[in-house]
Amino acid sequence: MGYVFIFLMGFGFSVMGGVTIIAYMNFLPAGLSWGEYFTFIASRMECYFLPIGIIIMAIVLARFPNNTNRGS
Numbered sequence: 268m269g270y271v272f273i274f275l276m277g278f279g280f281s282v283m284g285g286v287t288i289i290a291y292m293n294f295l296p297a298g299l300s301w302g303e304y305f306t307f308i309a310s311r312m313e314c315y316f317l318p319i320g321i322i323i324m325a326i327v328l329a330r331f332p333n334n335t336n337r338g339s
Contacts, residue, residue, distance in 0.1 A: 270331050277323030284317025 291308055299307070308314040 270327050274324055274327040277320045277327065280316040280320030280323065282320070284314055284320060287311070287313045288317060 288308055291304070291311070291314070294307065295301075295304055
């Protein structure tokens with residue numbers, strides 16, 4: 268049960284970070300270049316939730332116990 272909770276926590280972080288990054292893309296039509304956009308999101312803490320969440324999910328999936336030889 269602990270693995271599921273941690274996985275869902277990582278998924279929530281990924282969603283928060285991804286939605287924030289997409290929301291900040293609204294600055295592009297306002298005249299920001301791609302370089303300025305990436306500099307801006309690199310300075311925002313909430314944008315780091317996307318890679319943190321992906322890393323948490325990857326760790327949980329790698330450590331989750333699986334029984335591959337169940338019938339043998």
